[in-house]
Amino acid sequence: MAEADIKKGLAGVVVDVTAISKVNPETNSLLYRGYPVQELAANCTFEEVAYLLWHGELPTPVQLEELQTFERAHRELSHVAKHAIDLLPLDAHPMDVVRTAVSAYGAADPSVADPSPEAQLDQAKRLWAQLPAIVAYTQRRLRDEELVEPRDDLGYSANFLHMTFGEVPDLVVVTAFDVSMILYAEHSFNASTFTARVVTSTLADLYSAVTAAIGALKGPLHGGANEAVMHMFDEIVFADRAEGWLDAALAEKRKIMGFGHRVYKNGDSRVPTMKASLDTLLVEYDRADLGELYTALEQAMDARKGIKPNLDYPSGPAYHLIGFDTELFTPLFVASRVTGWTAHIREQAAANALIRPLSEYVGPEERHL
Numbered sequence: 318m319a320e321a322d323i324k325k326g327l328a329g330v331v332v333d334v335t336a337i338s339k340v341n342p343e344t345n346s347l348l349y350r351g352y353p354v355q356e357l358a359a360n361c362t363f364e365e366v367a368y369l370l371w372h373g374e375l376p377t378p379v380q381l382e383e384l385q386t387f388e389r390a391h392r393e394l395s396h397v398a399k400h401a402i403d404l405l406p407l408d409a410h411p412m413d414v415v416r417t418a419v420s421a422y423g424a425a426d427p428s429v430a431d432p433s434p435e436a437q438l439d440q441a442k443r444l445w446a447q448l449p450a451i452v453a454y455t456q457r458r459l460r461d462e463e464l465v466e467p468r469d470d471l472g473y474s475a476n477f478l479h480m481t482f483g484e485v486p487d488l489v490v491v492t493a494f495d496v497s498m499i500l501y502a503e504h505s506f507n508a509s510t511f512t513a514r515v516v517t518s519t520l521a522d523l524y525s526a527v528t529a530a531i532g533a534l535k536g537p538l539h540g541g542a543n544e545a546v547m548h549m550f551d552e553i554v555f556a557d558r559a560e561g562w563l564d565a566a567l568a569e570k571r572k573i574m575g576f577g578h579r580v581y582k583n584g585d586s587r588v589p590t591m592k593a594s595l596d597t598l599l600v601e602y603d604r605a606d607l608g609e610l611y612t613a614l615e616q617a618m619d620a621r622k623g624i625k626p627n628l629d630y631p632s633g634p635a636y637h638l639i640g641f642d643t644e645l646f647t648p649l650f651v652a653s654r655v656t657g658w659t660a661h662i663r664e665q666a667a668a669n670a671l672i673r674p675l676s677e678y679v680g681p682e683e684r685h686l
């Protein structure tokens with residue numbers, strides 16, 4: 318096989334069909350089950366979007382109420398997840414903590430081996446409801462703070478923030494957070510979703526697939542970039558240092574975190590919506606300086622390389638302003654993307670084929686001892 322025929326990184330390779338989302342780089346659009354993500358962010362809650370991803374249609378009021386009741390009934394941190402977290406050292410990375418807690422939660426689920434679509438949907442919904450408790454407890458533990466019990470009079474995002482910070486912030490903050498959850502929820506065959514589908518294709522259970530997907534999301538070329546963006550801002554500090562910092566970083570051949578995308582080459586369709594939410598937070602927290610740094614680096618990157626920001630660029634500083642530690646940013650991505658992952662796991666399971674590509678052997682020719 319000619320080297321040119323090898324699709325390294327599977328770039329440009331279509332490996333299956335999906336009805337869950339459509340990423341269209343030509344029109345710079347992203348559709349969840351046919352709906353533009355910007356419209357969903359402006360008009361729906363994350364709970365409605367989760368329902369849409371799993372079921373293919375937005376919920377009726379009765380269906381939404383059922384989902385909300387279910388989610389509220391499964392919000393409390395499970396004993397097994399708490400024990401698993403408490404066993405880990407305090408300096409473990411929060412992504413490792415969340416990955417371990419999800420794995421432990423799955424191991425203790427008596428329905429884990431039931432591959433029926435109904436059982437998998439139930440598992441997906443429970444895991445989705447558990448993740449805010451897992452992430453919030455992981456954050457609080459790092460600050461030597463006690464677990465906060467959920468409140469069942471609050472929606473998903475308000476309760477998530479209440480469990481993390483012990484209080485519900487202003488509506489503008491809850492709304493910006495909810496928008497981020499909607500935007501992070503789904504993005505076709507990205508690396509972590511593909512990982513989940515590979516694991517599912519072996520007929521392994523949903524928790525194994527999600528645990529593996531969390532591992533794939535951790536890397537800075539994928540979800541880990543939202544943390545890396547904040548570390549970069551911490552290095553640069555002032556807007557007037559952005560150009561010099563960028564020139565030095567590019568000279569060292571560093572990848573600039575939060576910029577570039579495998580599919581979008583002319584800007585990520587989700588960035589304008591997340592940037593608008595970030596702008597509301599910059600006003601709320603009176604941090605015009607951070608907005609200036611954001612813009613200065615974006616403009617410098619455009620001038621030097623013509624490479625545009627991806628979703629991790631505005632969401633990193635947004636999560637920082639809301640009050641999360643930087644290492645918690647990718648776990649927040651997990652809490653959202655679990656909806657997309659589990660929709661894909663169910664889609665893969667419903668029309669399965671073992672995913673097993675070929676490779677071109679370039680080792681030594683046959684030889685003998």
Ligand SMILES: CC(=O)SCCNC(=O)CCNC(=O)[C@H](O)C(C)(C)COP(=O)(O)OP(=O)(O)OC[C@H]1O[C@@H](n2cnc3c(N)ncnc32)[C@H](O)[C@@H]1OP(=O)(O)O
Nearest residue numbers: 537538539540542571572573574575576577578579627628
């Ligand atoms: C929600 C998400 O997961 S979105 C992705 C988050 N990841 C990041 O922000 C990490 C930084 N970005 C990157 O590393 C890349 O843009 C990726 C991994 C996202 C996409 O990578 P690929 O599609 O493989 O593009 P590739 O790495 O081949 O880039 C093409 C060219 O643009 C350059 N380039 C792409 N992104 C960047 C970047 N962020 N900084 C500097 N140069 C870059 C590459 O060096 C390459 O240049 P070359 O042709 O001179 O070698």
Ligand SMILES: O=C([O-])CC(=O)C(=O)O
Nearest residue numbers: 503504506507508579580
């Ligand atoms: O699609 C990708 O490769 C990465 C991404 O933006 C996502 O998963 O949201």
